[in-house]
Structures are given as C-alpha cells and as structure tokens.
Amino acid sequence: MNGTKIISAPHPVPTVVRGESPESIHRARVAARSFTDNLTPVPDPERADAFLLVVSELATNAVRHGGGRYTLQLFAGPDTLTAAVSDLSSAAPRERTPDLNGGSGGFGWHMIRHLTSHLAITLAPGTGKTIHAQLPR
Template sequence: MNSSTIAVASAHPAPTVVRGDSTDTIHQARETTRAFADSLSPAPDPASADALVLVVSELATNALRHGGGRYTLELRARPDAVTAAVSDPSPTAPRERTPDLHGGTGGFGWHMVRRLTSELAITAGPGSGKTIHASLPR
C-alpha cells in the first residue's frame, strides 16, 4: 500500500514576518513573499504575485534607505487581498519625488507602490516609527 503526504495550502495562513537591517535581507523578503503567495489557496495570479514581490522589495528598500536602516515585514492574506505591512523606525511618511531619468538617484519606488496597490495606508507605530500597509487583490 502506498502512502503519500498531501500539503494543503491555506486561504488565510498565519501572518509571516521578516525582519531586516541590511540590503542582504531584501532578497530574503522577496523570497519569503513569493513563498507566501504560492502557499495561498487559491494562489494569486502570477501578475499579482509578481506585483506583491515588487511592492515588498520597494517598501523594504525604502525603509532601509530612508526609514532608519531596519524594517519589519508582515504578510497577511484576506479572502480578497494580500497585505504587506512594512514598519520602520522613522515617523516620516514617504514622499513623492520626480523620478531621476538620467542620474540614477531613484524616485520611482513610491510611484510604483502607489500604482500597484489597491489599498495603501500609513499608520503611526510601532514606537515612534510608522507602518505602511499595502494591499493587492488576490
């Protein structure tokens, strides 16, 4: 008799948390986000999963560069959306700036995050910092 184990993905898995304090952790945040999206049942379509990974990458990178040098990422799933919450120690909200098309100094990230998300909110905390909540449809 043959026995096999079947892994059952969850529609609403427990939140997944990643903490980072260096650019090396951005890769881990992307990989964890991809695995989280793939574990959902039903899984988001490939374009939505790619958008989620890009949003997480941008938010975590911005937290490192502009938000105090560290971040906490929390991923959650709802029936209709997936939410990435990125916290950092800076109370300063992201600001939109004109993208630098020639000098390579950036300015594209916040524009992308705003365009790719269906819901976007900034809340105070933890501590004196902020959390950016970005939701994308499933």
C-alpha cells in the first residue's frame, strides 16, 4: 500500500493513521487538524498548530529514519493532546546540528522537544519503538 489509511471514529476515541510514504505525512497533518477541530472544547489555535507541527515532525522522522512505515495515534484528555508514533526502528531519536545551508534537516527533534510538555520513548518487543509526545491542551 502506498499511502495512508485513516481510520476515524467519533472523538474522544483516538484517531489512527498509518503511513508508509512521504505523501502520507500530509495526510497525517490533515488528520491531526481534523482531530483538533472536532474536539470539544476546541484547543486554542496556537496549541492546535503546535500539535500539528509535532505530528508532522514525528511522521517525517518515522518515514526518514524509522524504517519508512509508521502508525500514528492521536489522543485527547481534558488537559492534554497526545500523539503516539510507532515505527520499525529501535534506535532512539538523536539531536543533530541543524543544516542551515544544505536543507538536509536536523530541526525536527529540537522542535518536538521544545513544543511538548512530556516525551516518552517505549521500545517494542523485538524491533521498533513508539514515541509519545504530549502537549498541554
């Protein structure tokens, strides 16, 4: 399958997105925007935008560095928004010096760490990991 499958249900049931291509990152952002827009109450626009950026960076990192496929789950609590991204790599994310001239990246993990209130990395049995990124709602 080349793309993303979006499985949607009424909120607050988590939204699940599966992707395996660079094009799936856009669909992950669309799903995150729809997720926040359909919450009651709707999060503050700045919080929703920060959540969208975190989702985008996590999906991008999973495609680029995590084995190419990922599963994204979006959760909302009374005071939090959480994105959980599972990929095929057991390697933890690493900070690197951002490439200011060549455009090869290096900004994503810095942004994720800056925008989130809590980050946790859980290794899967065998191979793979899940990164849980939580933001205040």
